[in-house]
Amino acid sequence: MADDGREESVATDEDSDQTAGDGSLNNTMMEEGSTLLRRMEICVAEAEKRSGKNAVSMQETFTVYLVETRPMDAVTEGRNPAPDSLWRRYSEFELLRNYLIVTYPYIVVPPLPEKRAEFVWHKLSADNMDPDFVERRRVGLENFLLRVASHPVLSNDRILYHFLTEEHGWKEVVYETGFQVKSDSRLRALSATFRVRNPDKRFTDMKRYSDELQSHTSQLLRARARVADRLYGVYKVHGNYGRVFSEWSAIEKEMGDGLQSAGHHMDAYAASIDDILEEEEHYADQLKEYLFYAEALRAVCRKHELTQFELEMASQDLISKKQQREELATGIVRTFSFKGMTNKLFGQEAPEQREARLKLLEELITEGEETVKEKTVECEEHVERGWVDMQRFQEQKDKDLREALINYAVMQISMCKKGIQVWSNAKECFLKM
Amino acid sequence: MSVGAPRGLASSGQKPITEILHPLSAAEEPLSPGPDVTIRVGGEKDLGLTNGTPVESSSPSSASFNRLQLDDDSEADARDPYASTETRDLFVTVDDPKKHVSTMETYITYRVSTKTTRIEFDLPEYCVRRRYQDFDWLRMKLEDSQPTHLIPPLPEKFVMKGVVDRFSEEFVETRMKALDKFLKRVADHPVLSFNPHLNAFLSAKDLNKRQGLALLSKVGESVKQVAGGYKLRARPLEFCAMGEYLDTFTQKLGTIDRIAQRILKEQSEYLTELREYGTVYSSWAGSEEELQRPLEGVAGCVTTCCGAMEDLSENMSQDFLPVLREYVLYIESMKNVLRKRDQSQAEYEGRLEAAILRKQEDRTPMPVEVEKCQDKVECFNADLKADWERWQGNKRQDFKQLLTGMADKNINYYEKCQAAWESLITLLQDKQTEDKSSDTN
Numbered sequence: 001m002a003d004d005g006r007e008e009s010v011a012t013d014e015d016s017d018q019t020a021g022d023g024s025l026n027n028t029m030m031e032e033g034s035t036l037l038r039r040m041e042i043c044v045a046e047a048e049k050r051s052g053k054n055a056v057s058m059q060e061t062f063t064v065y066l067v068e069t070r071p072m073d074a075v076t077e078g079r080n081p082a083p084d085s086l087w088r089r090y091s092e093f094e095l096l097r098n099y100l101i102v103t104y105p106y107i108v109v110p111p112l113p114e115k116r117a118e119f120v121w122h123k124l125s126a127d128n129m130d131p132d133f134v135e136r137r138r139v140g141l142e143n144f145l146l147r148v149a150s151h152p153v154l155s156n157d158r159i160l161y162h163f164l165t166e167e168h169g170w171k172e173v174v175y176e177t178g179f180q181v182k183s184d185s186r187l188r189a190l191s192a193t194f195r196v197r198n199p200d201k202r203f204t205d206m207k208r209y210s211d212e213l214q215s216h217t218s219q220l221l222r223a224r225a226r227v228a229d230r231l232y233g234v235y236k237v238h239g240n241y242g243r244v245f246s247e248w249s250a251i252e253k254e255m256g257d258g259l260q261s262a263g264h265h266m267d268a269y270a271a272s273i274d275d276i277l278e279e280e281e282h283y284a285d286q287l288k289e290y291l292f293y294a295e296a297l298r299a300v301c302r303k304h305e306l307t308q309f310e311l312e313m314a315s316q317d318l319i320s321k322k323q324q325r326e327e328l329a330t331g332i333v334r335t336f337s338f339k340g341m342t343n344k345l346f347g348q349e350a351p352e353q354r355e356a357r358l359k360l361l362e363e364l365i366t367e368g369e370e371t372v373k374e375k376t377v378e379c380e381e382h383v384e385r386g387w388v389d390m391q392r393f394q395e396q397k398d399k400d401l402r403e404a405l406i407n408y409a410v411m412q413i414s415m416c417k418k419g420i421q422v423w424s425n426a427k428e429c430f431l432k433m
Numbered sequence: 434m435s436v437g438a439p440r441g442l443a444s445s446g447q448k449p450i451t452e453i454l455h456p457l458s459a460a461e462e463p464l465s466p467g468p469d470v471t472i473r474v475g476g477e478k479d480l481g482l483t484n485g486t487p488v489e490s491s492s493p494s495s496a497s498f499n500r501l502q503l504d505d506d507s508e509a510d511a512r513d514p515y516a517s518t519e520t521r522d523l524f525v526t527v528d529d530p531k532k533h534v535s536t537m538e539t540y541i542t543y544r545v546s547t548k549t550t551r552i553e554f555d556l557p558e559y560c561v562r563r564r565y566q567d568f569d570w571l572r573m574k575l576e577d578s579q580p581t582h583l584i585p586p587l588p589e590k591f592v593m594k595g596v597v598d599r600f601s602e603e604f605v606e607t608r609m610k611a612l613d614k615f616l617k618r619v620a621d622h623p624v625l626s627f628n629p630h631l632n633a634f635l636s637a638k639d640l641n642k643r644q645g646l647a648l649l650s651k652v653g654e655s656v657k658q659v660a661g662g663y664k665l666r667a668r669p670l671e672f673c674a675m676g677e678y679l680d681t682f683t684q685k686l687g688t689i690d691r692i693a694q695r696i697l698k699e700q701s702e703y704l705t706e707l708r709e710y711g712t713v714y715s716s717w718a719g720s721e722e723e724l725q726r727p728l729e730g731v732a733g734c735v736t737t738c739c740g741a742m743e744d745l746s747e748n749m750s751q752d753f754l755p756v757l758r759e760y761v762l763y764i765e766s767m768k769n770v771l772r773k774r775d776q777s778q779a780e781y782e783g784r785l786e787a788a789i790l791r792k793q794e795d796r797t798p799m800p801v802e803v804e805k806c807q808d809k810v811e812c813f814n815a816d817l818k819a820d821w822e823r824w825q826g827n828k829r830q831d832f833k834q835l836l837t838g839m840a841d842k843n844i845n846y847y848e849k850c851q852a853a854w855e856s857l858i859t860l861l862q863d864k865q866t867e868d869k870s871s872d873t874n
Contacts, residue, residue: 209720216717223710230703237699240692248685251678255829262836398723405727406861409734409854416851420844427840433833 036155037146041070042164044142045085047134063134064089065141069164086167090115093141096163099174100154101296102182105303106386107154108393110147111292113140119221119284121228121277132278136285143289153389189306190299196309200383206390207301214294217287224284228277239270258433265426272422276415283411286404290397297393300386307382311375318368325361328354524548525620525635527613530605531562540564541600543609545616547635553627559636565590567640568612574630575619581777581813582625583770583820585618586762587611588755607755614759618827624816665779669814675821676771683764690757693749700746704739711735730857737853745846749839756835760828767824774813781806 036042046066053059068083093112101109117133127133145164148154159177162170245263249256529544547559568587575584588611598604619625634640668676711732718728781803788803 212720216713216720219713220710220717223706223713226706227703227710230699230706233699234696234703237692237695240695241689244685244688244692247688248682251681251685255832401724402727402861405724405731406858408731409858409861412734412854413851413858416847416854419847420851423840423843423847427837427844430833430836430840433829433836 035152036149036160039072040149040164041072041083042142042145042149043068044138044145045083047138048087049129061129062089063129063137065138067145067164084165086165088163088167090137090141092163092171093144095171095174096160097144098183099159099177099179100148100157101299102179102186103157103159103177104153105186106300106382107151107389108293108296108300109154110144110151111289111296112144113137113285114288114292119218119225119288121225121232132281136281140285140289152392153385186303190302194305194309196305197312199305199308202387203301203304203383207298207305210294210298210301213297214291217291217294221284221287221291224280224287228280232273232277235273236270238266242267242270255433258429258431261432262426262429265422265429269419269422269426272418276411276418279411280408283404283408286400286407290401293393293397297390300390304379304382304386307375307379311372311379314368314371314375318365318372321361321365321368325358325365328358328361521621522550523620523626525616527609527616530609532600539600541605541608543612545635553632554636556636561635561638561640563634563640565608565612567634568615570640571619571630571634572615575625575628578628578630579625580773581770581816582622583767583817583824584625585615586759586766587615588759589762603751607751610752611755611759622823665775666782668775668778671818672771672774672814676768679764679768679771683761686757686761686764690754690761693754693757697746697749700742704742704746707735707739707742711739727861730860734850734853734857738850741846741849744849745842748842753835753839756831760831763824767821770817770820774810774817777806777813778810781810 044065045068047063048066049061050064051059051061064087066085067088068085070081070083074081090112097109097112100107113136116128117130148160149164154160159174162173166173242263245259245266249259249263252259524547526546527543528546530541531543533540533542542562542564545559545561545563547554549557565587569590572584572587575582588608619628619631625631714728714732714735718725718732721728784800784803784806788797788799791797792799
């Protein structure tokens with residue numbers, strides 16, 4: 001499912017073992033332009049139930065997942081060393097992801113598999129402890145790691161590296177980065193409403209697209225679940241033929257054998273739907289991944305709105321301060337201000353006071369200019385890097401979903417073949433009646 | 434010279450076979466068979482002489498020779514219920530439904546075509562138009578004139594107006610098939626097919642239904658007038674078994690009917706969801722570029738599958754269920770005949786007992802009535818058994834056909850779906866190779 005990494009060069013610092021401001025590991029140990037996945041084989045091998053005390057000292061049961069890594073060169077050389085491994089809980093994966101989305105707001109960060117089972121059709125369990133759910137989650141977590149480790153930017157992150165290699169103390173390292181603060185402000189910003197005057201049109205379009213993607217994938221998942229439910233019913237009712245044919249065969253002479261055997265095939269037909277639908281869950285999981293991806297895409301667009309808004313605010317503020325300075329300097333009031341009013345009413349202030357205020361304004365203006373510069377850079381960087389990653393995402397999405405649709409068609413064909421087989425067998429029996 | 438040992442008729446009542454005045458125990462004087470006798474009995478030439486009931490003037494035994502031949506033939510028939518076409522000499526078909534609108538009523542007529550080499554018919558071919566009423570009349574006449582035989586059933590007479598459209602294509606089609614089946618079964622029956630009412634039905638320009646009265650046989654009347662007061666002592670085992678079989682069979686058919694209906698319901702709900710499912714793919718395609726064609730492709734496949742499912746469901750409700758239900762009617766007819774047989778046996782036993790008592794009292798000889806009753810019972814039993822065998826054979830063929838038909842339709846459904854999905858894959862994979870070759874990366 002995950003891309004095996006694109007050859008995108010990542011600028012590496014001359015200094016080795018230095019971490020750049022955004023946490024990426026600059027290490028000459030790394031080949032330029034390679035992603036983590038090229039150096040390291042990663043998989044989530046197992047899942048296990050554990051129990052322990054949680055934060056409020058309550059006994060709880062949870063699942064842990066075994067993350068295994070092996071150096072890629074060992075694998076390619078044919079050596080088969082034992083993998084390094086450590087156990088991680090779902091919540092630790094969540095922590096990793098939160099860190100990544102805060103640290104790389106211009107990246108469409110791969111999503112985690114769902115926390116709770118949703119879009120379930122009736123036979124499927126919505127229980128988090130259900131072994132099928134745990135298994136699908138294991139696959140989803142592995143997929144997440146593979147995607148992150150093959151991402152041209154994310155794969156360089158040292159926190160990611162620690163997650164994969166250091167079992168204990170990893171959480172503390174994450175918190176030390178201070179990302180929590182950014183995380184809180186990000187959440188606030190995401191839910192705020194503000195009007196942006198000049199957003200980048202590409203980002204506006206992309207945001208609308210992300211809404212549509214989200215809407216369509218969730219509609220599709222719901223419709224698919226309903227179809228699965230109904231199909232289940234159709235198949236299972238045929239099982240009744242099995243029973244009645246068997247009963248009927250008891251009162252027949254020549255027809256008996258044929259009927260009895262046909263009945264067995266009807267039972268087989270009814271039973272076959274369980275496996276068919278279980279396999280289809282994989283398709284649903286692929287759709288779900290992109291449902292959640294849509295959210296990540298949207299977040300990048302929102303971040304642009306935010307940075308653009310802040311830039312506009314800062315620019316606006318600078319303009320008004322400059323205007324104030326002009327008024328103060330020339331005495332001409334262009335816009336309404338309380339100071340202007342009070343001046344009119346109560347007379348001008350003393351020249352010393354004016355000087356002081358002018359000086360303050362100058363300082364504020366200098367600060368404001370700095371802020372505008374910073375915000376401009378921030379905004380432009382975000383647009384540039386965000387656009388690159390959104391393009392990458394689109395290509396990945398097109399490729400992945402196309403494959404998913406092909407696989408779905410393959411599944412349908414397999415289901416049809418099974419159906420033909422069963423009914424042909426039954427027909428053989430009927431002919432022998 | 435008696436023709437072989439009596440077969441299969443030993444089961445009339447409790448008395449040992451030697452004591453009963455057996456129809457087969459006599460001489461060989463046959464009635465002259467008609468010139469067209471191949472496997473049929475010539476005795477049918479005499480109207481009113483059905484089922485080997487003895488003619489008033491001759492002894493019981495004379496007709497019995499014919500009776501024996503009939504037995505032989507009917508048993509031969511039973512072994513081969515769908516006799517090969519070389520020996521069949523009467524072919525009938527019901528088709529071409531047409532609507533007739535008059536001031537009084539609107540109704541449908543069907544074309545009834547006949548081809549025959551029998552001399553009972555004046556012409557070798559006939560083509561007439563008949564409506565359901567006419568078929569109903571025919572069946573009634575057959576039941577009256579051949580009470581000891583199983584008459585195939587007709588499709589339901591009454592349909593609730595407003596619930597079922599009597600003139601819809603599906604209804605007319607289904608009914609027509611059932612009428613065709615009915616007529617074919619009658620035409621294949623070694624006794625019923627020689628019934629003069631059938632002849633009239635197939636050949637008369639205008640079916641004068643009042644005509645039938647004159648042909649009503651005495652046998653028919655006397656059997657119909659079996660007194661209700663007679664109680665059956667002991668039904669022979671084989672007829673008990675038949676009754677039990679029919680009861681269980683009816684039950685199973687009812688279950689199958691319910692299952693089929695349930696499947697139809699589930700399929701209908703599945704279809705509803707599937708349609709919705711297809712539209713979601715379509716609407717998603719609208720917001721995509723690269724993925725537009727694949728998504729449209731999937732939507733198209735889903736639509737094809739919907740169509741295939743529709744066809745499957747339609748077939749089940751049009752072809753499968755009606756035939757199933759018709760068999761339930763057939764079973765009812767058979768049960769009726771069994772009941773009539775019981776009644777005639779009861780009557781015989783009752784009269785016999787009364788006669789014996791009188792004989793013991795005042796030495797009156799066994800009345801002819803009692804002997805006639807005994808004959809009736811014997812004939813009835815023989816006819817019934819012959820019809821039973823034929824019916825069993827037909828049933829086997831019919832259900833074989835019905836069930837393999839059901840299997841075929843299901844196979845067909847899956848084949849259509851498979852083809853749709855396979856063509857989609859070809860389409861998508863072609864596009865993939867197209868893209869790869871133009872990919873500069």
